[in-house]
Amino acid sequence: MFPPSLGVFENIRSYKNRQDGVFLRSSENIMLKGGVFADNQNQMNFEISQNIVVDGSKMIGRTQRFGEIVEAQNGVLAHTEDLVGVQLHVRTADLLEIGSTIKNVEFQGFHQDSATRTRLFDVDIEGTRTWDGIFTFWSTLENIVVDALSVTNPFDLKWTSTSKYAGVYFVDYDSSLKPLGTSARTSSTIIADVDDVKAFCNLDDLCHRNIVQGYWYCRNTCLRTVIFAVDPTNAEGVELEIVDTTDPSRSFSYTGAFASEILDDGTLDEIANTDWNKYVSFAAALPVGSYRARFKRGTQTVWPTFVETIWGPALCEDGAAPDSVMLVEPNVRASSCDELIRNGKMEDGTLLPWLHAMGGGLSLEASEGRSKSMALADMDQSLARSGMGQYVDTRCLSVGSVYEIRVWVRMEHSSGLDVLCRVADCGPKLKVRTVSDRNGLFGIGTPLEPDKGPLSTQFDGPLQPDWNLLSARVTVDEELSNALSVFIYVERGITGKRLFIDDFTMTRVED
Amino acid sequence: MTEDGGEMDNRFERNLGALTRAASKIVRPGETDGSSPSTFWISNPRNEFIGNVAAGSEGNGFWFELQTSVKSPSSSFKWAEGVNPRELELSIFRDNVAHSNWRSGFRKSIELLYSINQFFHKELFLLILFLSSTRYLPYGNVPTIAWSV
Numbered sequence: 001m002f003p004p005s006l007g008v009f010e011n012i013r014s015y016k017n018r019q020d021g022v023f024l025r026s027s028e029n030i031m032l033k034g035g036v037f038a039d040n041q042n043q044m045n046f047e048i049s050q051n052i053v054v055d056g057s058k059m060i061g062r063t064q065r066f067g068e069i070v071e072a073q074n075g076v077l078a079h080t081e082d083l084v085g086v087q088l089h090v091r092t093a094d095l096l097e098i099g100s101t102i103k104n105v106e107f108q109g110f111h112q113d114s115a116t117r118t119r120l121f122d123v124d125i126e127g128t129r130t131w132d133g134i135f136t137f138w139s140t141l142e143n144i145v146v147d148a149l150s151v152t153n154p155f156d157l158k159w160t161s162t163s164k165y166a167g168v169y170f171v172d173y174d175s176s177l178k179p180l181g182t183s184a185r186t187s188s189t190i191i192a193d194v195d196d197v198k199a200f201c202n203l204d205d206l207c208h209r210n211i212v213q214g215y216w217y218c219r220n221t222c223l224r225t226v227i228f229a230v231d232p233t234n235a236e237g238v239e240l241e242i243v244d245t246t247d248p249s250r251s252f253s254y255t256g257a258f259a260s261e262i263l264d265d266g267t268l269d270e271i272a273n274t275d276w277n278k279y280v281s282f283a284a285a286l287p288v289g290s291y292r293a294r295f296k297r298g299t300q301t302v303w304p305t306f307v308e309t310i311w312g313p314a315l316c317e318d319g320a321a322p323d324s325v326m327l328v329e330p331n332v333r334a335s336s337c338d339e340l341i342r343n344g345k346m347e348d349g350t351l352l353p354w355l356h357a358m359g360g361g362l363s364l365e366a367s368e369g370r371s372k373s374m375a376l377a378d379m380d381q382s383l384a385r386s387g388m389g390q391y392v393d394t395r396c397l398s399v400g401s402v403y404e405i406r407v408w409v410r411m412e413h414s415s416g417l418d419v420l421c422r423v424a425d426c427g428p429k430l431k432v433r434t435v436s437d438r439n440g441l442f443g444i445g446t447p448l449e450p451d452k453g454p455l456s457t458q459f460d461g462p463l464q465p466d467w468n469l470l471s472a473r474v475t476v477d478e479e480l481s482n483a484l485s486v487f488i489y490v491e492r493g494i495t496g497k498r499l500f501i502d503d504f505t506m507t508r509v510e511d
Numbered sequence: 512m513t514e515d516g517g518e519m520d521n522r523f524e525r526n527l528g529a530l531t532r533a534a535s536k537i538v539r540p541g542e543t544d545g546s547s548p549s550t551f552w553i554s555n556p557r558n559e560f561i562g563n564v565a566a567g568s569e570g571n572g573f574w575f576e577l578q579t580s581v582k583s584p585s586s587s588f589k590w591a592e593g594v595n596p597r598e599l600e601l602s603i604f605r606d607n608v609a610h611s612n613w614r615s616g617f618r619k620s621i622e623l624l625y626s627i628n629q630f631f632h633k634e635l636f637l638l639i640l641f642l643s644s645t646r647y648l649p650y651g652n653v654p655t656i657a658w659s660v
Contacts, residue, residue, distance in 0.1 A: 025620035
């Protein structure tokens with residue numbers, strides 16, 4: 001935990017440094033109060049940080065004195081490629097926190113010809129990583145004063161047209177950077193020149209396009225981002241469609257993002273990518289209004305097993321309110337809820353829809369199943385709390401429904417005489433993880449509640465070296481019914497031996 | 512610098528540190544002295560830094576490198592139990608100046624690398640300190656220790 005109160009760097013001066021005047025990484029609750037930052041490549045640089053406040057500072061890209069000194073010494077001028085006021089990055093550590101608040105700041109000496117690329121604010125897209133595919137370094141600007149000779153374009157957002165980040169925008173809280181000759185009553189927003197952010201902005205009446213720098217300046221516009229995180233094993237070909245209900249001609253279909261983990265050799269990290277906390281996420285930046293949202297595959301409305309909704313912080317007034325988006329949950333046939341586990345016999349020839357609790361990797365093993373068929377196995381055996389499971393369709397979990405869960409488990413052993421587990425609570429267990437409220441959490445994929453506890457009571461005696469049946473009967477209560485996502489899994493309990501599972505079912509037995 | 516992360520409630524005032532150089536030889540694996548020397552290397556934020564100047568470092572001028580616990584040998588003290596420098600609030604940090612450093616003037620980051628106090632490698636740097644009303648009490652109950660050069 002970071003300290004809750006602001007740590008204040010007061011009236012510091014930082015100049016002629018080769019890289020950053022000040023560099024904050026993995027930091028939170030820091031205020032830079034006053035101070036002067038000059039002749040650095042980046043006057044300030046904030047990376048994976050949040051709640052950074054800059055108040056009353058002065059930034060000078062290139063001072064006349066610095067140039068004179070270099071010339072007098074026949075030196076080589078630094079920072080001729082990039083000269084940046086504030087270097088921002090794409091994400092905060094916590095989805096719900098504000099990246100930076102920059103106010104009462106004066107910029108000087110950022111002349112167009114000072115460097116190849118001169119910007120007041122820049123965004124580092126951090127290589128090829130997409131994180132959650134969503135821009136979350138939400139920031140506000142206020143009372144920004146720029147001298148007449150400095151570049152007038154505060155941002156360079158050309159990179160957004162080729163990046164996978166959704167929802168890139170910055171709030172100009174008092175519209176102090178509005179284009180010359182225009183007026184604004186309220187907050188304005190600088191948005192990337194890409195379709196997902198432009199979708200619901202009034203481009204014709206309120207926005208000025210900067211083609212060269214890749215952004216629009218939208219006066220009197222306030223956006224707020226809503227994120228929908230869904231089951232990654234059930235999102236293939238799925239789009240999120242949002243329609244403005246007051247003007248149904250305004251709509252947009254968003255594609256989801258999955259933060260694939262890549263190994264050093266460039267191949268997909270199959271272990272990390274089957275982690276239960278890696279969702280497919282859809283992000284929409286919306287102004288105040290009324291919207292209807294649905295997931296669709298082609299034209300058909302679908303339900304990607306579960307939907308967790310996360311609202312970003314309200315950076316300004318008149319952004320969309322949490323109750324202004326109505327998400328359509330298509331009806332589900334009663335028969336579809338008779339059996340909730342998909343591919344429970346592991347015979348579909350795919351790992352879908354299985355995921356690994358704690359991120360240990362999965363594999364399908366031929367001839368290891370109960371009838372010498374396929375079985376599901378985990379690749380990492382080091383964590384007792386890890387396991388294998390899948391998300392179940394939240395629409396089926398109506399209060400009072402009763403389900404019987406059965407799964408066969410086997411621990412790999414070297415001989416039939418192995419005693420794997422003598423006490424009742426040390427072996428594999430059936431468990432469920434629910435998430436009931438996403439807002440207030442540390443990023444996508446972290447459960448609010450701890451595990452509900454084992455559903456099954458393990459084994460009466462020692463775990464047998466061959467197949468063992470785990471079973472539990474669950475009556476859906478309010479908590480389970482209202483959960484945003486429900487993950488049913490087998491927790492391994494024992495480390496150091498490979499766990500196989502087969503014939504996994506969750507069958508409705510009565511209402 | 513503060514070494515173990517348990518040094519608290521000291522005031523560093525009006526010191527000048529200049530031309531801090533990287534170590535040419537690393538004593539232990541994981542040390543950052545060879546790549547990221549810093550003139551003011553701060554491992555515990557609960558200290559006061561007022562009016563100091565860091566100039567011409569091969570790395571950073573001021574670097575807050577905060578760990579989750581106090582390191583040895585201070586960690587053997589009773590008072591060090593449970594002290595997490597990352598969770599401590601920043602004391603006064605005012606009117607400090609950093610210039611002409613190869614990397615950043617001021618840097619605050621969470622690094623997992625182990626570091627060692629480059630100030631103790633006399634042969635590896637040139638340090639000019641003007642001590643002015645400075646108290647440096649790394650263990651609280653130890654009499655004033657002046658930095659030597």
